[in-house]
Amino acid sequence: xxxxxxxxxxxxxxxxxxxxxxxxxxxxxxxxxxxxxxxxxxxxxxxxxxxxxxxxxxxxxxxxxxxxxxxxxxxxxxxxxxxxxxxxxxxxxxxxxxxxxxxxxxxxxxxxxxxxxxxxxxxxxxxxxxxxxxxxxxxxxxxxxxxxxxxxxxxxxxxxxxxxxxxxxxxxxxxxxxxxxxxxxxxxxxxxxxxxxxxxxxxxxxxxxxxxxxxxxxxxxxxxxxxxxxxxxxxxxxxxxxxxxxxxxxxxxxxxxxxxxxxxxxxxxxxxxxxxxxxxxxxxxxxxxxxxxxxxx
Amino acid sequence: xxxxxxxxxxxxxxxxxxxxxxxxxxxxxxxxxxxxxxxxxxxxxxxxxxxxxxxxxxxxxxxxxxxxxxxxxxxxxxxxxxxxxxxxxxxxxxxxxxxxxxxxxxxxxxxxxxxxxxxxxxxxxxxxxxxxxxxxxxxxxxxxxxxxxxxxxxxxxxxxxxxxxxxxxxxxxxxxxxxxxxxxxxxxxxxxxxxxxxxxxxxxxxxxxxxxxxxxxxxxxxxxxxxxxxxxxxxxxxxxxxxxxxxxxxxxxxxxxxxxxxxxxxxxxxxxxxxxxxxxxxxxxxxxxxxxxxxxxxxxxxxxxxxxxxxxxxxxxxxxxxxxxxxxxxxxxxxxxxxxxxxxxxxxxxxxxxxxxxxx
Numbered sequence: 001x002x003x004x005x006x007x008x009x010x011x012x013x014x015x016x017x018x019x020x021x022x023x024x025x026x027x028x029x030x031x032x033x034x035x036x037x038x039x040x041x042x043x044x045x046x047x048x049x050x051x052x053x054x055x056x057x058x059x060x061x062x063x064x065x066x067x068x069x070x071x072x073x074x075x076x077x078x079x080x081x082x083x084x085x086x087x088x089x090x091x092x093x094x095x096x097x098x099x100x101x102x103x104x105x106x107x108x109x110x111x112x113x114x115x116x117x118x119x120x121x122x123x124x125x126x127x128x129x130x131x132x133x134x135x136x137x138x139x140x141x142x143x144x145x146x147x148x149x150x151x152x153x154x155x156x157x158x159x160x161x162x163x164x165x166x167x168x169x170x171x172x173x174x175x176x177x178x179x180x181x182x183x184x185x186x187x188x189x190x191x192x193x194x195x196x197x198x199x200x201x202x203x204x205x206x207x208x209x210x211x212x213x214x215x216x217x218x219x220x221x222x223x224x225x226x227x228x229x230x231x232x233x234x235x236x237x238x239x240x241x242x243x244x245x246x247x248x249x250x251x252x253x254x255x256x257x258x259x260x261x262x263x264x265x266x267x268x269x270x271x272x273x274x275x276x277x278x279x280x281x282x283x284x285x286x287x288x289x290x291x292x293x294x295x296x297x
Numbered sequence: 298x299x300x301x302x303x304x305x306x307x308x309x310x311x312x313x314x315x316x317x318x319x320x321x322x323x324x325x326x327x328x329x330x331x332x333x334x335x336x337x338x339x340x341x342x343x344x345x346x347x348x349x350x351x352x353x354x355x356x357x358x359x360x361x362x363x364x365x366x367x368x369x370x371x372x373x374x375x376x377x378x379x380x381x382x383x384x385x386x387x388x389x390x391x392x393x394x395x396x397x398x399x400x401x402x403x404x405x406x407x408x409x410x411x412x413x414x415x416x417x418x419x420x421x422x423x424x425x426x427x428x429x430x431x432x433x434x435x436x437x438x439x440x441x442x443x444x445x446x447x448x449x450x451x452x453x454x455x456x457x458x459x460x461x462x463x464x465x466x467x468x469x470x471x472x473x474x475x476x477x478x479x480x481x482x483x484x485x486x487x488x489x490x491x492x493x494x495x496x497x498x499x500x501x502x503x504x505x506x507x508x509x510x511x512x513x514x515x516x517x518x519x520x521x522x523x524x525x526x527x528x529x530x531x532x533x534x535x536x537x538x539x540x541x542x543x544x545x546x547x548x549x550x551x552x553x554x555x556x557x558x559x560x561x562x563x564x565x566x567x568x569x570x571x572x573x574x575x576x577x578x579x580x581x582x583x584x585x586x587x588x589x590x591x592x593x594x595x596x597x598x599x600x601x602x603x604x605x606x607x608x609x610x611x612x613x614x615x616x617x618x619x620x621x622x623x624x625x626x627x628x629x630x631x632x633x634x635x636x637x638x639x640x641x642x643x644x645x646x647x648x649x650x651x652x653x654x655x656x657x
């Protein structure tokens with residue numbers, strides 16, 4: 001127990017974070033990345049922000065259009081809800097999988113990691129239509145349920161929230177597993193042994209030592225999955241019903257159909273703020289855990 | 298008839314365009330340009346898939362035969378069109394757009410004006426006569442095929458099936474799941490027809506009344522976002538009765554699926570070809586439009602994939618099997634022709650109202 005806490009402390013003491021990130025002498029290696037980020041992310045972001053403020057009659061016109069209507073507010077709420085649900089489900093499935101991959105034999109590990117990354121080899125669009133074919137009433141799942149006599153009326157698994165969650169969780173799983181796996185690989189197995197010597201049962205070892213120490217990976221995975229899911233529009237468009245429309249779909253509609261880029265920019269900015277808030281909460285939470293562990297020690 | 302936003306993305310807008318092969322601003326060489334030494338390769342943006350393949354093989358072939366120029370395909374995306382025109386870096390030379398999009402005055406700045414010197418007058422006049430006056434040919438666009446909204450249904454559905462739009466909205470007499478297009482275009486008209494509005498008094502559309510009617514379907518309705526999606530609804534069984542584009546359900550029947558099509562009171566419209574403003578091959582773009590509306594090219598694409606002609610002169614050259622699948626073979630049963638000018642001016646506000654009802 002004490003050992004685990006000490007590790008946490010050493011980690012936070014290694015904090016002078018910034019200097020470690022910019023090692024002296026090779027700092028220039030940074031430059032291309034920074035230039036790329038500025039050109040590819042910062043500039044477009046500023047353009048979007050400016051467009052959202054300047055395309056209406058007044059600076060806030062687009063925003064009052066966004067918040068003045070039930071449509072956008074309720075779709076935003078729904079979008080955040082779906083992103084949270086996806087994050088939770090992905091974590092539930094991803095943590096045990098990462099644990100298995102981190103603790104098994106090297107050969108099985110390679111296989112498990114290749115398996116989890118393999119969906120990236122197939123285009124998202126193809127995968128999503130694949131789900132549609134598999135999960136539809138007359139699809140493979142419906143056929144199996146009928147043939148095995150489990151159900152004559154197979155449940156509706158697409159064009160609704162279930163379909164959206166299946167599609168999004170499958171898409172997000174690797175993004176959750178990889179950071180957790182990385183954190184687990186850093187875990188020193190001797191800590192578990194030490195805890196057991198001191199009388200801790202497997203449950204205590206897991207909840208008091210293993211999970212807290214792999215938490216940074218969990219937080220990273222959750223933050224990535226949450227933020228990415230927020231902006232998704234292909235999966236809900238194909239696997240969801242009208243009641244599952246996410247904000248990304250409405251933005252796409254404004255960009256590609258009505259060409260109302262001012263409103264689209266305002267919606268995108270609102271989504272960005274939601275993502276940042278989510279990110280801040282995840283970050284804060286992980287920080288909070290560290291502080292708690294420290295004070296307890 | 299848009300593909301889907303997703304489909305458009307999938308095709309990925311292979312941005313690599315053989316940037317304007319040579320400067321062919323040789324105005325002096327005049328039209329016809331059969332003897333001109335240099336040939337251009339133009340880029341045609343369409344909805345992808347088998348439809349665009351067939352258009353390349355028919356319209357594109359006619360274009361090459363008539364002018365010696367070549368054409369390559371890319372995926373259309375209105376957002377990209379606007380982006381290109383705004384930035385002055387236009388890489389498309391001809392592009393398919395929906396009728397309402399061609400008619401919207403707000404979009405006029407995205408299109409080159411029609412260059413009548415490159416367009417065959419007989420073909421243009423024939424197309425203009427193929428629909429309501431003023432709809433098929435505008436100052437900057439020409440209709441290139443027609444289509445309609447009709448009803449696809451599963452033949453293995455137990456119980457009676459709806460035979461018209463009134464039935465389609467009658468959940469008590471005709472239980473079953475409905476499928477509708479996920480945007481209001483055409484759906485408003487269908488809902489109003491079902492509510493007893495005659496086509497003569499259709500415009501200006503009473504959107505609120507139509508949305509009330511759509512609301513009455515409750516949760517027994519699914520919305521599709523692309524033609525493939527509407528087909529999957531019928532094949533996959535998640536909807537029993539689906540508003541579809543002509544051809545979409547008809548080809549399922551040909552494939553042996555238990556699906557049939559009801560054309561009564563179908564709602565007609567057309568897609569248009571435009572040349573993006575600032576196209577480096579605007580002249581050749583116009584020539585491409587001219588080739589696309591050639592009666593033989595129109596008949597060829599109709600016979601290949603049942604894409605209904607915009608030029609009525611093609612009708613005699615279309616086989617019966619294709620004709621039965623297409624909007625142009627069921628004009629007698631049509632309720633009417635969509636007022637694209639009305640939609641052009643009101644699309645955005647109708648979409649917002651539609652979303653407020655359907656999406657929330």
